[in-house]
Amino acid sequence: MTSLAWLVPAALTLGMMGLAAFLWALRSGQFDDLEGAKWRAISDDNDRIATKTDRSQTDDA
Amino acid sequence: MEAALDAGVAAQEPSAEARQTIVLSVPSIVCGNCIRSVENTLRALRGVEAARANLTTKRVSVVVDPSVNSAIDLTAALEHAGFPAAPLIENAETEQAARVSELIPRLGVAGFAAGNIMMLSVAVWSGEASDMDSSLMDLFHWVSALIALPAVAYAGQPFFKSALAALRSRRLNMDVPISLGVLLATGMSLFQTMRSSEQIYFDAATTLLFFLLIGRVLDERMRTKARGAAENLIGLRATNATLVAPDQTTKLVLASTLKPGMVIAVGAGERIAGDGEVISGQSDIDESLISGETRPRAISIGDSVYAGTINCGGSLRVRITAAEDNTLLSEIGRMMLNAEQSRGRYVRLADRASQIYAPAVHVLGLLTFIAWMAVGAPWDQSLTHAIAVLIITCPCALALAVPAVQVAAMSRLFSKGVIVKAPDGLERLAEIDCVVFDKTGTLTTGELRLETSDGVDEAALGRAGSIAGVSKHPFAQALAKAARAEGMQTRAVTGVEEVPGSGLVTTSMGFEEKVGSAAWAGVEDRNASIWYAAEGKPAVGFNFLDELRKDAAACVSELRHSGYRVSLLSGDRRAAVAQAAAACGIEEWTGEVRPDQKLQAIEALKARGCKTLMVGDGLNDAPALAAGHASLSPASAIDIAQTTADAVFQGDVLQPVIETLSVAKAARRLALQNFAIAILYNSIFVPLAMAGYVTPLIAALAMSGSSIMVTANALRLRSKALRLPNVGASA
Numbered sequence: 001m002t003s004l005a006w007l008v009p010a011a012l013t014l015g016m017m018g019l020a021a022f023l024w025a026l027r028s029g030q031f032d033d034l035e036g037a038k039w040r041a042i043s044d045d046n047d048r049i050a051t052k053t054d055r056s057q058t059d060d061a
Numbered sequence: 062m063e064a065a066l067d068a069g070v071a072a073q074e075p076s077a078e079a080r081q082t083i084v085l086s087v088p089s090i091v092c093g094n095c096i097r098s099v100e101n102t103l104r105a106l107r108g109v110e111a112a113r114a115n116l117t118t119k120r121v122s123v124v125v126d127p128s129v130n131s132a133i134d135l136t137a138a139l140e141h142a143g144f145p146a147a148p149l150i151e152n153a154e155t156e157q158a159a160r161v162s163e164l165i166p167r168l169g170v171a172g173f174a175a176g177n178i179m180m181l182s183v184a185v186w187s188g189e190a191s192d193m194d195s196s197l198m199d200l201f202h203w204v205s206a207l208i209a210l211p212a213v214a215y216a217g218q219p220f221f222k223s224a225l226a227a228l229r230s231r232r233l234n235m236d237v238p239i240s241l242g243v244l245l246a247t248g249m250s251l252f253q254t255m256r257s258s259e260q261i262y263f264d265a266a267t268t269l270l271f272f273l274l275i276g277r278v279l280d281e282r283m284r285t286k287a288r289g290a291a292e293n294l295i296g297l298r299a300t301n302a303t304l305v306a307p308d309q310t311t312k313l314v315l316a317s318t319l320k321p322g323m324v325i326a327v328g329a330g331e332r333i334a335g336d337g338e339v340i341s342g343q344s345d346i347d348e349s350l351i352s353g354e355t356r357p358r359a360i361s362i363g364d365s366v367y368a369g370t371i372n373c374g375g376s377l378r379v380r381i382t383a384a385e386d387n388t389l390l391s392e393i394g395r396m397m398l399n400a401e402q403s404r405g406r407y408v409r410l411a412d413r414a415s416q417i418y419a420p421a422v423h424v425l426g427l428l429t430f431i432a433w434m435a436v437g438a439p440w441d442q443s444l445t446h447a448i449a450v451l452i453i454t455c456p457c458a459l460a461l462a463v464p465a466v467q468v469a470a471m472s473r474l475f476s477k478g479v480i481v482k483a484p485d486g487l488e489r490l491a492e493i494d495c496v497v498f499d500k501t502g503t504l505t506t507g508e509l510r511l512e513t514s515d516g517v518d519e520a521a522l523g524r525a526g527s528i529a530g531v532s533k534h535p536f537a538q539a540l541a542k543a544a545r546a547e548g549m550q551t552r553a554v555t556g557v558e559e560v561p562g563s564g565l566v567t568t569s570m571g572f573e574e575k576v577g578s579a580a581w582a583g584v585e586d587r588n589a590s591i592w593y594a595a596e597g598k599p600a601v602g603f604n605f606l607d608e609l610r611k612d613a614a615a616c617v618s619e620l621r622h623s624g625y626r627v628s629l630l631s632g633d634r635r636a637a638v639a640q641a642a643a644a645c646g647i648e649e650w651t652g653e654v655r656p657d658q659k660l661q662a663i664e665a666l667k668a669r670g671c672k673t674l675m676v677g678d679g680l681n682d683a684p685a686l687a688a689g690h691a692s693l694s695p696a697s698a699i700d701i702a703q704t705t706a707d708a709v710f711q712g713d714v715l716q717p718v719i720e721t722l723s724v725a726k727a728a729r730r731l732a733l734q735n736f737a738i739a740i741l742y743n744s745i746f747v748p749l750a751m752a753g754y755v756t757p758l759i760a761a762l763a764m765s766g767s768s769i770m771v772t773a774n775a776l777r778l779r780s781k782a783l784r785l786p787n788v789g790a791s792a
Contacts, residue, residue: 008181011177012177012204012208015173015177018175019169019170019173023166024168032404033115034117035116035117036114036115036116036117039096042093042095043093
């Protein structure tokens with residue numbers, strides 16, 4: 001019976017972690033373009049959003 | 062994603078307050094390579110900070126420095142790269158995205174709560190049969206309460222808000238019994254947990270919210286998809302205009318930025334961007350979208366022209382005159398506003414059901430409480446039984462019945478190229494018994510075809526086709542196309558001179574040849590559309606017809622066969638309308654009707670008790686589209702017609718009209734079946750609940766069972782073979 005004292009909280013914590021991961025993924029736009037994601041995975045291009053250094057480099061060139 | 066993009070850029074450059082995010086609709090993005098070319102094209106432009114294409118919505122968000130770049134430069138660059146693009150009106154889009162992303166986290170939380178509480182509940186239920194310690198059972202109930210209370214408070218909000226809004230306006234909707242059931246079940250369970258009782262319904266409350274939220278999310282998702290697709294269609298039709306500054310320099314601007322007094326240049330083949338007055342040039346104007354008339358109208362200096370019409374001949378300068386209230390558009394807008402009011406009174410099927418259902422449920426719950434009190438049960442036991450009745454009757458199946466069917470129906474139509482935009486559009490389409498078509502662009506393709514029924518002069522056709530090949534005028538193009546279609550060899554002709562508003566002339570064969578209007582060719586006869594006159598020979602006339610859509614006649618006969626009353630209302634000449642009506646087999650037709658007369662005709666049908674479906678594409682159809690019981694528009698329609706119509710169909714056949722009607726009717730039949738399932742389930746479990754036999758376990762099983770049944774029934778619509786049912790056939 002004492003095992004329940006940590007099993008129940010452990011189960012709930014794991015569940016909460018899953019929920020938190022889902023909410024994070026949703027907020028950060030992971031589900032916004034399900035069609036495009038599969039194509040981007042096989043693209044060789046640098047797919048990051050351009051940073052300041054990238055831009056200054058292109059400006060120089 | 063836009064927000065993420067914005068945030069990312071802002072984080073990198075805190076000083077960049079001047080950044081602007083522009084969302085472009087680019088319907089031709091279909092694969093990974095398109096994403097790459099679109100993004101690279103945009104990133105190569107000056108002033109573009111970031112570009113991200115979304116393949117699902119076929120849109121691109123671009124972060125730009127507005128001082129360097131604007132939407133018009135971006136669309137021009139994309140068009141050059143082979144991707145026609147149009148900027149979207151942003152606020153509507155972001156507002157929608159916010160609403161969907163509000164429902165999905167709630168769904169996640171409800172799912173988490175339902176799953177975990179069910180895990181604890183199953184332990185309790187199986188513990189009841191074995192030797193579970195009562196203190197352990199209490200612990201499990203308290204843990205359930207700990208999960209359920211915040212989850213219900215957060216995930217239930219859309220239902221509580223909607224129920225509250227309905228009650229404020231003294232109405233009842235489906236959300237009232239849902240909210241009441243969930244709140245009472247949660248509150249009573251908390252009370253029973255404190256008293257260590259066994260009647261705990263936390264699992265029922267959260268599972269209910271989870272199922273209902275799935276329905277809401279699917280519904281909202283389908284609707285967003287449809288609205289997005291419709292916006293993309295319309296976006297592409299928004300025109301750019303060539304603005305002429307007082308110093309004669311020209312600049313490409315968005316049509317929406319035009320103001321009265323500005324002067325625009327309109328080249329041959331271009332759509333005129335605003336209402337205005339011609340200040341120089343002479344041409345023919347194709348006004349079929351405005352008036353339904355297929356023959357171009359000749360205009361010259363001083364004539365007025367309307368937005369959406371196409372300049373067929375020479376280039377024009379137009380001074381924009383459209384001031385606030387007296388444009389053709391605002392006139393039509395006023396008519397539409399009045400016409401739409403009647404449609405606003407339509408009460409949806411689910412709300413109609415809840416108007417009977419909700420009071421019945423509440424009375425049953427109250428009766429159960431009173432009856433148990435009357436036979437001497439303690440008040441808390443009576444209340445528990447009453448709440449069991451509320452939970453059992455909580456319209457899970459009923460609330461899923463309609464949305465599940467609608468989602469299945471809309472996605473089936475979506476795959477066939479029909480975009481249903483109005484939330485209650487399908488329900489209204491299911492009640493149709495009378496179909497009114499517009500002619501030009503709806504029954505017909507809007508393209509011109511040479512009439513060959515009484516034979517053509519082949520030599521003249523070949524020669525005229527060769528000369529016409531150099532012009533952009535629709536009749537000239539149609540003539541050249543017809544010559545090739547008749548198997549004629551067309552040759553490149555040199556030295557052809559085009560006289561705007563009149564026709565073509567050449568002397569390359571050593572004698573004068575003219576192709577053009579009757580007056581140009583020097584004949585009195587006005588029957589033919591275009592003439593060919595060689596010096597010294599009688600002129601030969603060619604007549605053009607606006608060709609019917611391939612399956613127009615078949616569709617009309619199928620509709621009539623199923624008992625629909627079909628009629629034709631057109632702004633075109635009587636003779637042309639009569640011909641089209643005869644070719645399709647429509648007996649009731651009217652020609653030369655103005656927009657307000659179309660509206661009156663629809664109102665007259667309504668007064669006679671007909672539920673009219675208006676199918677039309679032009680500005681002159683817009684008020685009638687708003688007034689009809691339901692309305693459909695082809696994707697080639699003018700944007701105002703597409704916005705007004707309940708659904709938009711793509712492609713060059715009329716079959717989608719029939720498909721839409723049959724799916725709408727099938728959807729209605731399935732929704733009614735689902736109501737029947739829900740009622741059957743209630744008639745079994747409500748007496749049990751009233752008698753006090755329903756335990757939390759039975760409630761959980763019954764509720765999930767009925768929800769799954771109605772959803773499975775709704776999904777049948779996706780694959781079912783359908784044919785158009787007869788009017789008045791029992792649903």
